[in-house]
Amino acid sequence: xxxxxxxxxxxxxxxxxxxxxxxxxxxxxxxxxxxxxxxxxxxxxxxxxxxxxxxxxxxxxxxxxxxxxxxxxxxxxxxxxxxxxxxxxxxxxxxxxxxxxxxxxxxxxxxxxxxxxxxxxxxxxxxxxxxxxxxxxxxxxxxxxxxxxxxxxxxxxxxxxxxxxxxxxxxxxxxxx
Numbered sequence: 001x002x003x004x005x006x007x008x009x010x011x012x013x014x015x016x017x018x019x020x021x022x023x024x025x026x027x028x029x030x031x032x033x034x035x036x037x038x039x040x041x042x043x044x045x046x047x048x049x050x051x052x053x054x055x056x057x058x059x060x061x062x063x064x065x066x067x068x069x070x071x072x073x074x075x076x077x078x079x080x081x082x083x084x085x086x087x088x089x090x091x092x093x094x095x096x097x098x099x100x101x102x103x104x105x106x107x108x109x110x111x112x113x114x115x116x117x118x119x120x121x122x123x124x125x126x127x128x129x130x131x132x133x134x135x136x137x138x139x140x141x142x143x144x145x146x147x148x149x150x151x152x153x154x155x156x157x158x159x160x161x162x163x164x165x166x167x168x169x170x171x172x173x174x175x176x177x
Contacts, residue, residue, distance in 0.1 A: 064088070077104045086119065095120035 053074040061067045065088070070080035081100030087093035096119070103113040106129075114127035136144075 075105075078102065 055072045055074055057071040059067075059069040064085070066082070066084035068080070068082040070078075072078040079100065079102035081098055083096060083098035086095045086097045097117075098119075099115075099117045101113065101115040103111065106112050110129075112127065112129050114125055114130070116123060116125045118124075
C-alpha cells in the first residue's frame with residue numbers, strides 16, 4: 001500500500017513539474033510578445049522625424065598639439081573651437097587653451113550664441129542669454145569703497161608669555177607666616 005502511495009506521489013510531482021514548466025514557458029512567450037517593438041502603431045512625433053544633414057565639418061590636429069574643428073548642421077546648429085598648449089616645455093606653466101563658439105535656435109525661436117575661453121584661469125562663457133548677477137546695493141558698494149581706502153590690517157604678533165622665576169607658583173604660596 002505504501003509502495004502504491006509513493007508511486008502516486010511521484011507521478012503527481014512529475015505532472016506538477018511539467019505543468020509548472022508549461023506555465024513558465026507560456027508566461028515567458030507572453031512577455032516576449034508584449035515587449036516586441038510596436039512599429040506602425042504610433043506615428044513618430046517631434047522635430048527629429050527626418051535626419052538632419054551635416055552641411056560642413058572640419059577637423060585639424062597638428063603635431064605640436066594645436067587643433068581646430070568646426071561643423072554646421074542643416075537645422076542651424078554651428079560650432080567651432082581652436083586650441084593649443086600654452087608655455088609648452090615648461091611643466092610648471094603649461095596650460096591647455098581652448099576658445100570657441102556655438103550657436104543654435106532655441107525652442108522659443110530665439111537665436112542663442114555663446115563664445116567661450118578655457119585656460120589656466122578656468123572656463124569663461126559669454127552670451128546674451130546667460131544670467132547676470134544683480135547690481136550691488138548702494139550701501140554695500142559704499143562700504144566696499146570705504147574699506148578699499150583703509151590701510152591693510154596686520155595681525156598682531158602673538159608672543160608666548162614667559163614664566164616668572166620659580167615657575168607657575170602663586171605669590172606667597174608655601175610661605176610660612
